[in-house]
Amino acid sequence: MQRNNCRQFKAIVIGVSTGGVSALTQLLGALPADFPIPILIVCHITPDSDDGLAKLLNTLCTIRVREADEQETITSDTVYLAPANYHLLVERGGILALSIDPPVNFARPSVDVLFESAAEVYGTELIGVILTGAGSDGSKGLLKIKNNGGVAVVQDPTDAEMNSMPGSALRLLNADHVVRLKEISGLLVRLAGDKP
Amino acid sequence: MITDELVDIEIKLLMDGVYQVYGYDFREYSEASLRRRLTQWLSNSGFATFSLAQSQLLRDRALFDTLLRGITVNVSEMFRDPAFFKAVREHVVPHLKTYPFVKIWHAGCASGEEAYSMAILLLEEGFKGRFRIYATDINEEVIRKAQEGIYPLKEMQHFTRNYQQAGGTGSFSDYYTARYEHAIISPKLRENIVFAAHNLAVDSDFGEMNLILCRNVMIYFKQPLKEKVLGLLDRSLTHGGYLCLGTKESLNQRQIAGHYEAIAPRMQIYRKQYAKK
Secondary structure (H helix, E strand, O other): HHHHOOOOEEEEEEEOOOOHHHHHHHHHHOOOOOOOOOOEEEEEOOOOOOOOOHHHHHHHHOOOEEEEOOOOOOOOOOEOOOOOOOEEEEEOOOEEEOOOOOEOEEEOOOHHHHHHHHHHHHHEEEEEEEOOOOOOOOOOHHHHHHOOOOOOEEEOHHHOOOHHHHHHHHHHOOOOOOEOOOHHHHHHHHOOOOOO | OHHHHHHHHHHHHHHHHHHHOOOOOOOEHHHHHHHHHHHHHHHOOOOOOOOHHHHHHHOOOOHHHHHHHHHHHOOOOOOOOOOHHHHHHHHHHHOOOOOOOEEEEEOOOOOHHHHHHHHHHHHHHHOOOOEEEEEEEEEHOOOHHHOEEEEEHHHHHHHHHHHHHHOOOHHHHHEEEOOEEEEEHHHHOOOOOOEOOOOOOOOOOOOOOOEEOOOHHHHHEEEHHHHHHHHHHHHHEEEEEEEEOOOOOOOOOOOOHHHHEEOOOOOEEEEEEEOOO
């Protein structure tokens, strides 16, 4: 925990599936508008969804939430949501990229795709978070974050609406933090060095 | 991580070599997706690193072809983004109907699903014998697949749903024949489509098109290549013609944006103005 205090994180990536809307509303709703680290999120949604979820979260949260655009430069104080039917990736230099490559783990956007590309770009300066969801998408990506020296956070499966996604991650790796949903925003604020 | 940085360097060197030996230019492709696709190829190739693979890749065309397939294969579906095809029907087709003959370029057609979708749409709108679709892709193998028009039967349920949401006026099952596990696209759709290999990064423009579709192709390109390709598409389009991009692409802040008008909000359908450049 203490080693984190001298670390500057460049990004937080979050993966969530079933139960995502309420989990994200709670987590992002508790973050301050000037939260200093950009957040990139893959939430499994149906392919024909529009940007309704981003708009909804933007209304419910003080921090700015929007759908990711291709080749947009990532800035802090902003939460980027992967658009429906596209994978979201990170380029070197902190630029967002989209792809229509085949679904991974039956999902597009896929959590693994985001996490693996972010791990390659940010290395130790990355926090990965797996929240509630069915399936196992995100486990391999979180392992890569861990292997590249980043921080792995997993929602306590007993606290999750659907426990298989966090459970699968915990079977694959030793998470740095296993916490309840309501504690995650506080943890992120602490890791950001922005004492509440 | 050090190893990831090394991989980046190896990919850069390999792409330089590929360009010099085979003429395919992937140096302007955006790195994240390229790296993902290449890494996938490497893990199935038996080579431990790109450096070890490079020597053989630059000498063995058949091996290089497997790499090319891995880098350039795009997937699509019939009537991908039904709302887009609906918008074409509502906003573009009425204008196209005023022409005696309509030429369409589908740039980056992959295995042909969207080109066949466009043929269905135009036949239903009464364009029989009055249109030609030039469907091109960088990947020659994929073009052959597109030409065959054979898709897994299990996809048809999904495609049918897309077709209905896109405002299809007939019955989707009229457009294919089911045989064992496959659906074979009706020959009447194929007779209006010319499939050809074309590389947007290095080949020249196509003449006098009334409608160009280039959807989710340039999301894999870096800015300079994107601008270059948009210039190519612009030169290939008649005044008053339509340019259609993917739903997450936009002409915003692009060099050619000035003489294009957005027709359908969120659908990325643009019309080239008549005004002199």
